[in-house]
Amino acid sequence: MGKSTETENYYDVIILGGGAAGITAAISTKRHHPQLSVLIVDQTFALGRKILVSGAGRCNITNGNLAKDDWRKRYYCDTPQLLDSVFAQFGYNEIIAYFEDLGIKLYEEQKNNNGKIFPITDSAKNVVALLIDELQRLGVVISIESSCTKVTKSNSLFQLQINKENRHRLFTSKYLICATGGKTYPALGSDGSGYDLIKDLGHAILSPVPAAGPLISKDRICHELQGVKTNVSASLIIDGKIQKSGIDDLLFTQYGVSGSLIFNFSRHVSTKFNRGESGTKIFVVVDFLPTITRLELSKYLQKQWDKRPGQTVVNSLLGILNAKIASVLCRQGGINPVKQVKDINQDVQKAIIEKIKAYKIEIVGTKGWNESEFTAGGVRAAEINPKTLASYLVQGLYLCGEVINVDGDVGGFNLSWAWASGYLAGKLIE
Numbered sequence: 172m173g174k175s176t177e178t179e180n181y182y183d184v185i186i187l188g189g190g191a192a193g194i195t196a197a198i199s200t201k202r203h204h205p206q207l208s209v210l211i212v213d214q215t216f217a218l219g220r221k222i223l224v225s226g227a228g229r230c231n232i233t234n235g236n237l238a239k240d241d242w243r244k245r246y247y248c249d250t251p252q253l254l255d256s257v258f259a260q261f262g263y264n265e266i267i268a269y270f271e272d273l274g275i276k277l278y279e280e281q282k283n284n285n286g287k288i289f290p291i292t293d294s295a296k297n298v299v300a301l302l303i304d305e306l307q308r309l310g311v312v313i314s315i316e317s318s319c320t321k322v323t324k325s326n327s328l329f330q331l332q333i334n335k336e337n338r339h340r341l342f343t344s345k346y347l348i349c350a351t352g353g354k355t356y357p358a359l360g361s362d363g364s365g366y367d368l369i370k371d372l373g374h375a376i377l378s379p380v381p382a383a384g385p386l387i388s389k390d391r392i393c394h395e396l397q398g399v400k401t402n403v404s405a406s407l408i409i410d411g412k413i414q415k416s417g418i419d420d421l422l423f424t425q426y427g428v429s430g431s432l433i434f435n436f437s438r439h440v441s442t443k444f445n446r447g448e449s450g451t452k453i454f455v456v457v458d459f460l461p462t463i464t465r466l467e468l469s470k471y472l473q474k475q476w477d478k479r480p481g482q483t484v485v486n487s488l489l490g491i492l493n494a495k496i497a498s499v500l501c502r503q504g505g506i507n508p509v510k511q512v513k514d515i516n517q518d519v520q521k522a523i524i525e526k527i528k529a530y531k532i533e534i535v536g537t538k539g540w541n542e543s544e545f546t547a548g549g550v551r552a553a554e555i556n557p558k559t560l561a562s563y564l565v566q567g568l569y570l571c572g573e574v575i576n577v578d579g580d581v582g583g584f585n586l587s588w589a590w591a592s593g594y595l596a597g598k599l600i601e
């Protein structure tokens with residue numbers, strides 16, 4: 172059956188995308204401009220599907236470090252004034268108040284002192300249910316399974332072509348808030364089609380690349396330790412310079428490395444490799460014992476070895492290291508793990524210490540869109556008014572969330588951006 176096209180309703184405000192940013196933009200629009208009619212359009216079967224998977228289903232809503240002076244180093248954006256302006260208007264305290272007003276009680280996770288804030292229910296499902304309750308209380312109209320394929324503007328009105336149930340429908344609106352997200356986990360809805368819609372309206376898109384995903388390495392240690400998760404300190408070295416460091420979980424996998432620590436490194440690797448900068452040398456240098464200095468480690472080993480000369484090298488490490496890691500690091504240092512310590516010399520001890528304190532893993536690539544948590548790149552922030560989130564190019568168009576060229580560290584910074592920018596876009600439409 173051929174597709175028919177119908178002319179549909181007019182709404183004062185249409186919000187394209189019902190993720191964290193779009194839902195919040197709709198709530199904010201209705202709270203600040205109750206007289207306006209508001210429609211959310213989303214192409215999947217439910218709103219907030221990425222919120223549901225965030226924080227492994229626990230919803231890492233925000234991060235306490237957003238309230239600290241150095242919060243800016245957690246974000247990447249072509250025009251940092253946009254971040255300054257948005258978080259000055261709707262920062263950490265406002266995000267907390269937004270959720271408390273919805274009745275959602277929050278707590279800060281203590282692990283690694285990393286500032287992650289979760290709902291006390293640890294349930295993203297509950298968070299989404301309460302956000303949708305609020306949309307309904309405020310009278311926001313929701314259209315799911317509705318894919319927007321074209322946006323134009325004429326006579327001061329936006330015209331949106333929406334494909335729903337195999338029919339093309341036309342919607343018109345005075346204001347359009349674009350919250351179509353990035354390109355990662357396309358099965359959850361954000362498939363990058365939003366970039367094309369915004370490009371057609373005249374905006375420039377900085378080439379999107381997957382961020383916060385696993386990294387690929389051919390180092391045998393990854394294969395040998397696959398499945399082992401350990402808390403380490405590590406640095407990302409790009410062309411000889413330290414790009415980023417941190418202490419967090421590292422997971423070895425069959426193809427390379429993963430885990431929160433690596434996710435925070437991955438945007439730097441991805442922007443190099445996936446934007447075509449060939450010849451770049453990238454290493455992750457791991458310190459498996461971040462709480463012990465080299466000197467302390469050397470003294471510890473010497474004491475162990477003097478006292479128990481018949482012990483195997485690997486067993487002499489079991490008081491401080493995971494057994495599998497100890498054995499693999501010995502082998503990587505060219506040492507037979509079952510050799511007795513009395514048979515090895517100072518140089519070998521140094522080699523072991525070097526492997527434990529500064530193991531260099533060469534990185535050769537990143538995993539792609541299906542395994543990365545968010546997107547680096549997107550609509551250039553320079554084309555957006557930092558005070559209002561209005562497009563400088565198209566009157567009546569506002570942008571928020573991941574569709575903009577803003578990405579943050581893992582730990583609640585990306586959702587924070589989505590809530591904050593969504594709330595302001597909804598509030599500041601004129």
Ligand SMILES: Cc1cc2nc3c(=O)[nH]c(=O)nc-3n(C[C@H](O)[C@H](O)[C@H](O)COP(=O)(O)OP(=O)(O)OC[C@H]3O[C@@H](n4cnc5c(N)ncnc54)[C@H](O)[C@@H]3O)c2cc1C
Pocket residue numbers: 187188189190191192193212213214215218219220221222224225226227230231232317318319320350351352353355356359360361362363364365543544545571572573574581582583584585586587589
């Ligand atoms: C596995 C995973 C875990 C994560 N964990 C965390 C975390 O713990 N903490 C954190 O801060 N961040 C986390 N993130 C990132 C965070 O979820 C996103 O940055 C945030 O949800 C982005 O919100 P958004 O509203 O901008 O975009 P999205 O949530 O992607 O929403 C965009 C919406 O637009 C719709 N859409 C797109 N194009 C069209 C179109 N053409 N027509 C109609 N609808 C369209 C999509 O269906 C989608 O629902 C995680 C992401 C993933 C994938």
